[in-house]
Amino acid sequence: xxxxxxxxxxxxxxxxxxxxxxxxxxxxxxxxxxxxxxxxxxxxxxxxxxxxxxxxxxxxxxxxxxxxxxxxxxxxxxxxxxxxxxxxxxxxxxxxxxxxxxxxxxxxxxxxxxxxxxxxxxxxxxxxxxxxxxxxxxxxxxxxxxxxxxxxxxxxxxxxxxxxxxxxxxxxxxxxxxxxxxxxxxxxxxxxxxxxxxxxxxxxxxxxxxxxxxxxxxxxxxxxxxxxxxxxxxxxxxxxxxxxxxxxxxxxxxxxxxxxxxxxxxxxxxxxxxxxxxxxxxxxxxxxxxxxxxxxxxxxx
Amino acid sequence: xxxxxxxxxxxxxxxxxxxxxxxxxxxxxxxxxxxxxxxxxxxxxxxxxxxxxxxxxxxxxxxxxxxxxxxxxxxxxxxxxxxxxxxxxxxxxxxxxxxxxxxxxxxxxxxxxxxxxxxxxxxxxxxxxxxxxxxxxxxxxxxxxxxxxxxxxxxxxxxxxxxxxxxxxxxxxxxxxxxxxxxxxxxxxxxxxxxxxxxxxxxxxxxxxxxxxxxxxxxxxxxxxxxxxxxxxxxxxxxxxxxxxxxxxxxxxxxxxxxxxxxxxxxxxxxxxxxxxxxxxxxxxxxxxxxxxxxxxxxxxxxxxxxxxxxxxxxxxxxxxxxxxxxxxxxxxxxxxxxxxxxxxxxxxxxxxxxxxxxxxxxxxxxxxxxxxxxxxxxxxxxxxxxxxxxxxxxxxxxxxxxxxxxxxxxxxxxxxxxxxxxxxxxxxxxx
Amino acid sequence: xxxxxxxxxxxxxxxxxxxxxxxxxxxxxxxxxxxxxxxxxxxxxxxxxxxxxxxxxxxxxxxxxxxxxxxxxxxxxxxxxxxxxxxxxxxxxxxxxxxxxxxxxxxxxxxxxxxxxxxxxxxxxxxxxxxxxxxxxxxxxxxxxxxxxxxxxxxxxxxxxxxxxxxxxxxxxxxxxxxxxxxxxxxxxxxxxxxxx
Numbered sequence: 001x002x003x004x005x006x007x008x009x010x011x012x013x014x015x016x017x018x019x020x021x022x023x024x025x026x027x028x029x030x031x032x033x034x035x036x037x038x039x040x041x042x043x044x045x046x047x048x049x050x051x052x053x054x055x056x057x058x059x060x061x062x063x064x065x066x067x068x069x070x071x072x073x074x075x076x077x078x079x080x081x082x083x084x085x086x087x088x089x090x091x092x093x094x095x096x097x098x099x100x101x102x103x104x105x106x107x108x109x110x111x112x113x114x115x116x117x118x119x120x121x122x123x124x125x126x127x128x129x130x131x132x133x134x135x136x137x138x139x140x141x142x143x144x145x146x147x148x149x150x151x152x153x154x155x156x157x158x159x160x161x162x163x164x165x166x167x168x169x170x171x172x173x174x175x176x177x178x179x180x181x182x183x184x185x186x187x188x189x190x191x192x193x194x195x196x197x198x199x200x201x202x203x204x205x206x207x208x209x210x211x212x213x214x215x216x217x218x219x220x221x222x223x224x225x226x227x228x229x230x231x232x233x234x235x236x237x238x239x240x241x242x243x244x245x246x247x248x249x250x251x252x253x254x255x256x257x258x259x260x261x262x263x264x265x266x267x268x269x270x271x272x273x274x275x276x277x278x279x280x281x282x283x284x285x286x287x288x289x290x291x292x293x294x295x296x297x298x299x300x301x
Numbered sequence: 302x303x304x305x306x307x308x309x310x311x312x313x314x315x316x317x318x319x320x321x322x323x324x325x326x327x328x329x330x331x332x333x334x335x336x337x338x339x340x341x342x343x344x345x346x347x348x349x350x351x352x353x354x355x356x357x358x359x360x361x362x363x364x365x366x367x368x369x370x371x372x373x374x375x376x377x378x379x380x381x382x383x384x385x386x387x388x389x390x391x392x393x394x395x396x397x398x399x400x401x402x403x404x405x406x407x408x409x410x411x412x413x414x415x416x417x418x419x420x421x422x423x424x425x426x427x428x429x430x431x432x433x434x435x436x437x438x439x440x441x442x443x444x445x446x447x448x449x450x451x452x453x454x455x456x457x458x459x460x461x462x463x464x465x466x467x468x469x470x471x472x473x474x475x476x477x478x479x480x481x482x483x484x485x486x487x488x489x490x491x492x493x494x495x496x497x498x499x500x501x502x503x504x505x506x507x508x509x510x511x512x513x514x515x516x517x518x519x520x521x522x523x524x525x526x527x528x529x530x531x532x533x534x535x536x537x538x539x540x541x542x543x544x545x546x547x548x549x550x551x552x553x554x555x556x557x558x559x560x561x562x563x564x565x566x567x568x569x570x571x572x573x574x575x576x577x578x579x580x581x582x583x584x585x586x587x588x589x590x591x592x593x594x595x596x597x598x599x600x601x602x603x604x605x606x607x608x609x610x611x612x613x614x615x616x617x618x619x620x621x622x623x624x625x626x627x628x629x630x631x632x633x634x635x636x637x638x639x640x641x642x643x644x645x646x647x648x649x650x651x652x653x654x655x656x657x658x659x660x661x662x663x664x665x666x667x668x669x670x671x672x673x674x675x676x677x678x679x680x681x682x683x684x685x686x687x688x689x690x691x692x693x694x695x696x697x698x699x700x701x702x703x704x705x706x707x708x709x710x711x712x713x714x715x716x717x718x719x720x721x722x723x724x725x726x727x728x729x730x731x732x733x
Numbered sequence: 734x735x736x737x738x739x740x741x742x743x744x745x746x747x748x749x750x751x752x753x754x755x756x757x758x759x760x761x762x763x764x765x766x767x768x769x770x771x772x773x774x775x776x777x778x779x780x781x782x783x784x785x786x787x788x789x790x791x792x793x794x795x796x797x798x799x800x801x802x803x804x805x806x807x808x809x810x811x812x813x814x815x816x817x818x819x820x821x822x823x824x825x826x827x828x829x830x831x832x833x834x835x836x837x838x839x840x841x842x843x844x845x846x847x848x849x850x851x852x853x854x855x856x857x858x859x860x861x862x863x864x865x866x867x868x869x870x871x872x873x874x875x876x877x878x879x880x881x882x883x884x885x886x887x888x889x890x891x892x893x894x895x896x897x898x899x900x901x902x903x904x905x906x907x908x909x910x911x912x913x914x915x916x917x918x919x920x921x922x923x924x925x926x927x928x929x930x
Contacts, residue, residue: 020360047431113338201645227451236450237464259875261885284856297642
């Protein structure tokens, strides 16, 4: 009689050109042990698992779920074996392949060191590549630099439950990437009334007009599923850098690109004319409550 | 006989080539095979973009990179003649989140690396619970997220201060995460109160404990690690912080340091390509990291351990364990007296007008992390990163061994692999 | 006689009042003056506009919408930025000649009687359809590399202030040449001032 272990989905985690950021982000998952116990873990680079990398690169095993973290460099080797060979072997029989993080999804930061060669697993920025095209129907992109641990947990749980995961045009799960990073931002009221942050380091003001915030142009759930169960970039006054999108990292990340003071990029799907009309009118009104400090500490704490 | 060992469960991949003579390591070389080219990526970018790019050097100590970048840019402003000082609030919060990252790192190293690795050298029973370390680390990450928005890969430190504008609610939240961590450390790791642990006088006191730490301590002794893994018994601390002292320590004597004496040379790795370079101070190799930092402040118990066991693998590991406790305690003090009404940021001239050079040095979990920038009208001309692992885990010729090479000499290969990990290797940082 | 629709009635009030305001001035012109010019009773006038101030705002919206529509056509054309500038200048000058009361109202009544417009027409609220199209024009010009990026109002002021000034000189009969003759040189001046360096 097969043991319970035999029925578990076999999970393998391989790395390309990476900083391990997705690994460390995933390790923040509160019920990580519970979740991983539902799988037969062949290999996760962060801690010792059933097999060593020496065994994995012999390509004598197969896996059901392949997680690939990092950008794809055709010249790269893992433990002396070509990454390409490794990937082809494990992709062949896998049920699902997860390109984990923006490097694996689109090329990300590490693409920039050799833009002609380094890509994501299936995409080079927003264009499909050919190397692993045969496996495109098995690939899910989980973009983000890094991914939120709950995003990976969601995908793994969906696979456990055997529920189909609906994807967007960039192969990302729509349940995670249909909203914008802007959704749920605590600075939304300042966006509505077009009140920009006067400088960094303030609770007050929207970071979209001057400080480079990409949240209204970025598909993610960062302000919905909070980071570390706690916060998000925009909530602590850091602009969103659009790290879930294929063009990450853009240039001049702390500055909004404007044409004659008009933001070059505006919220996804909003016609510029409508945006400018609305913005011009909203800007006209002076809402005293929103123009001053939210809290004026009378005495030093 | 030459053998090659690939190392996993470190940050990235490394391999050690051992030359074995009479069953013991006679010589070893280390290679880091994966290059990523962050310094090149940075060239030509707006200097502020480095605040987003350099944390991506490393998933486990990216926050230290963020601080090094911030300090380097601030230094560049100062070198151009811009006079400013950071608010006390922003300094304390930066220091707090940096410490939390170090604690996060140490917990992972303890449970994901040290415990499983020492099990290979002892017949003592060692519980295997790597994810216990991840749980403790996740609490430290939450404390960072209170101010930094997220961990990993926050960019909340910027030249002049920090982007957040916390309320007392945030400070209290951060405090409660530290308290939760202390609770975890006491209950799950130490088996005694933190205060009692920090005031321990002798190693004998470990005997009375029955906890993860005492299991580790006994295993280290059973593997004879108090008599193995010695390096030069000289230490280097370069980052300016209030939890340590920038200095070099020869045995126990503390001397001042100057970053101008740091140099970098090519690695000696004849058997495999490596992208790492060795870092030196005044042309000598120094050990960096927790043991170095705890020696620099003469932390009583670490000094005692050192008196008995010098810079053995045992001392190196135990210094780290004590550093967790010391830093937890220190971080609470940091949060205790933050003036919430102070400015989060001091405005600096537009980065477009910045033409200068600067250096930013931070004590990352493994030791000094150094970023050097050359900026012309706000654009990066040159960016150089030197990481702590380059000090500890260089690969040199037999005539001038690096700390890790020296520490593995004359041990068995099995022991050497453990000793290697006592330095806590960060491959991704090393081959930034 | 065919019945005049409510919309046509309203338009005739707008057209009559624009003429009266520009001929006699905003304050001197009364509602009975306007009603009599349109040929309706004062009572009936109030069915269309409940006060002179409300009429004043409606006029502004009417003119801004008209200008906005005209500039939108130009924005959506395939012309180059330089050609678009000429078309905007040309449209504006043509209007100043054919319907001088519209531009007059804009320049004289709106800009010099701000107190009339302080409630409900603050800032750019009532002229937003016109200003939005100018924003679109500038944004397109910078995006395609024809114009250099600068503060919006620096560019807007240069463009519209220049046109307003010329129409004022024209209205005062100071210009030696017909307005038509200035279209090319003024367009070129605007282009030269705004283009990418």
